[in-house]
Amino acid sequence: MKNILTTKSLKPLLKRLTPFLSKEDIDIFFVPSEGDIIKTHRIENVDLIIIEHTETGDNIEKTCSIIRKDDALNKVSILLICEEGKPAIAKCHACNANAYITKPVNFEKLLSNILKLLYSEERNHLRVQFQVLIKGELHMDYFFANSKDISSSGILIESNKLFKKGAKVKCSFFLEREDIETTGQITRAARKKPDLYDYGLKFINLDSKSKEKIERFIEHSTKNLKSMHLLPSYN
Numbered sequence: 001m002k003n004i005l006t007t008k009s010l011k012p013l014l015k016r017l018t019p020f021l022s023k024e025d026i027d028i029f030f031v032p033s034e035g036d037i038i039k040t041h042r043i044e045n046v047d048l049i050i051i052e053h054t055e056t057g058d059n060i061e062k063t064c065s066i067i068r069k070d071d072a073l074n075k076v077s078i079l080l081i082c083e084e085g086k087p088a089i090a091k092c093h094a095c096n097a098n099a100y101i102t103k104p105v106n107f108e109k110l111l112s113n114i115l116k117l118l119y120s121e122e123r124n125h126l127r128v129q130f131q132v133l134i135k136g137e138l139h140m141d142y143f144f145a146n147s148k149d150i151s152s153s154g155i156l157i158e159s160n161k162l163f164k165k166g167a168k169v170k171c172s173f174f175l176e177r178e179d180i181e182t183t184g185q186i187t188r189a190a191r192k193k194p195d196l197y198d199y200g201l202k203f204i205n206l207d208s209k210s211k212e213k214i215e216r217f218i219e220h221s222t223k224n225l226k227s228m229h230l231l232p233s234y235n
Contacts, residue, residue: 004021081103146158159197161197187200
C-alpha cells in the first residue's frame with residue numbers, strides 16, 4: 001500500500017485518476033489546506049505529497065522547507081502543480097520538490113510522475129536494477145517492470161505482462177534523479193516462467209540529452225561496481 005497526501009482543492013483532479021491509482025493499491029488522504037500537510041504527514045508517514053503552488057505560495061515554500069529539514073519527514077517525495085512560466089517554476093525549484101507539473105495539467109504526465117515517485121528505486125543503482133514505468137501503445141495500461149540491464153541503445157526488463165515482439169511501448173524511469181522518458185520497441189521476448197517474461201527493448205529516437213544521462217549513469221555505476229553487465233546493442 002502506498003499513500004498520497006494532498007489538499008481537498010486537488011480532489012477533482014486526482015479523482016479522475018482513481019481508476020488507474022486503484023490498480024496500484026494507492027490510498028489518498030485529503031486535508032482541508034496546506035497548513036494540515038505537516039501534521040497529517042507526521043501521523044500517516046505518507047509516500048508522496050502533492051501540492052498546488054500558487055503565486056502567493058509562501059506557505060508552500062515554508063511547508064516544504066520544514067519537511068526537508070526534518071529527519072522524520074524528509075523521506076517523502078513532493079510533487080508540485082504550478083502555473084506555466086519561469087517565475088512559477090523557479091519557486092518550485094526553491095521548494096526542493098522532486099518534480100513539478102505546469103497547468104493546464106496533462107493527466108498522462110501527472111499519472112506518470114505519481115507512479116514514478118511512488119515506486120522508483122533510484123537509490124538501488126549499483127546493481128543497475130530499478131523500476132520502469134511502461135505504457136502500452138494502444139491503450140492507457142500503465143504498469144511497472146523491473147529493469148535488469150541498460151545501455152544507451154536499449155534496456156532489458158522483466159514483467160508478468162505479455163507483449164508481442166515488435167510492439168512499441170512508452171517507458172520512463174529515474175537514473176540517480178535523472179528523469180528519462182522515451183519510446184521503445186520490443187526486439188526480444190523470452191518466457192522465464194509461466195507468468196514471467198524477459199523483454200529486450202530498443203530505444204526509438206532517444207534524444208541526445210537522455211542518451212547522455214544514461215551514459216553518465218553507466219559510467220558512474222561502472223566505477224562503483226566492476227561486475228556490472230551492460231546490454232548488448234540492439235542493432
